[in-house]
Amino acid sequence: MSEKLEAIRKEIGAWGDLLPAETVEKAAALAEKVQGLRETRTVYPAQENIFRAVRLTQPENVKCVILGQDPYHGPGQAHGLSFSVPSECRLPPSLKNIYKEMAADLGCAVGKTGDLSAWAGQVVLLLNSVLTVEEKKPGSHASMGWQEFTGGILRAVFGLPQPVALVLWGKYAKDTAEGALKACRAAGKEPEKKCLLTAAHPSPLSAYHGFFDSRPFSQTNAFLTENGAEPVNWTVVLPAQE
Numbered sequence: 001m002s003e004k005l006e007a008i009r010k011e012i013g014a015w016g017d018l019l020p021a022e023t024v025e026k027a028a029a030l031a032e033k034v035q036g037l038r039e040t041r042t043v044y045p046a047q048e049n050i051f052r053a054v055r056l057t058q059p060e061n062v063k064c065v066i067l068g069q070d071p072y073h074g075p076g077q078a079h080g081l082s083f084s085v086p087s088e089c090r091l092p093p094s095l096k097n098i099y100k101e102m103a104a105d106l107g108c109a110v111g112k113t114g115d116l117s118a119w120a121g122q123v124v125l126l127l128n129s130v131l132t133v134e135e136k137k138p139g140s141h142a143s144m145g146w147q148e149f150t151g152g153i154l155r156a157v158f159g160l161p162q163p164v165a166l167v168l169w170g171k172y173a174k175d176t177a178e179g180a181l182k183a184c185r186a187a188g189k190e191p192e193k194k195c196l197l198t199a200a201h202p203s204p205l206s207a208y209h210g211f212f213d214s215r216p217f218s219q220t221n222a223f224l225t226e227n228g229a230e231p232v233n234w235t236v237v238l239p240a241q242e
Helices: 002-012 021-037 052-056 093-106 146-158 171-186 216-226
Strands: 064-068 124-128 164-169 194-199
Touching: 002 021, 002 052, 021 146, 052 124, 064 146, 064 171, 093 216, 124 146, 146 164, 146 171, 164 171, 164 216, 171 194, 194 216
Parallel strands: 064 124, 064 164, 164 194
Antiparallel strands: none
């Protein structure tokens, strides 16, 4: 386990310094457990992408968190970032609605490819609360224990000195973030320069009940600007000609 633990620590970078040692150890144990499960079933995302969100967006760079629940469970979709899919994949319905809202909010083109890696490589932490899922079984790893690690990441975000907007779509994301916030306050740590932006989930089942016209992209940038930070370049995920 020691070699695997060191590999996880190296992968998550500076996040490891902000988390309790036992939290990182449990995450390493979970990753090893998932690797074993792959011998008899299909699990997403690929092993090397389980911690991709925190690897790409280190704490000193975070300006925004978009919190998801668990990875896409269809073949070839999940690649370690909430709501994102590889560019060759068809756009999932929720991401189509995210792009529609972004276009309406910012007056830009509607995105056509689903890879949001450019956001993650910039300043947006695209974090799922549960980091793995079994093929065609949504929520199948919800009780595995990933929330201790991802909850630790959220608590670390609340402790960061820079302004950060947390974009929370749906009740699950809202409750998860508010739970992390409550834990911080219970520990005597009052977060500074943090903003929780809540709205309905972008799923077609709920998008017309509080997601559309919620303007999360401009609201995030307004909050960052008001607190002396550079805004997020949301349109970086659009093709250059757009």
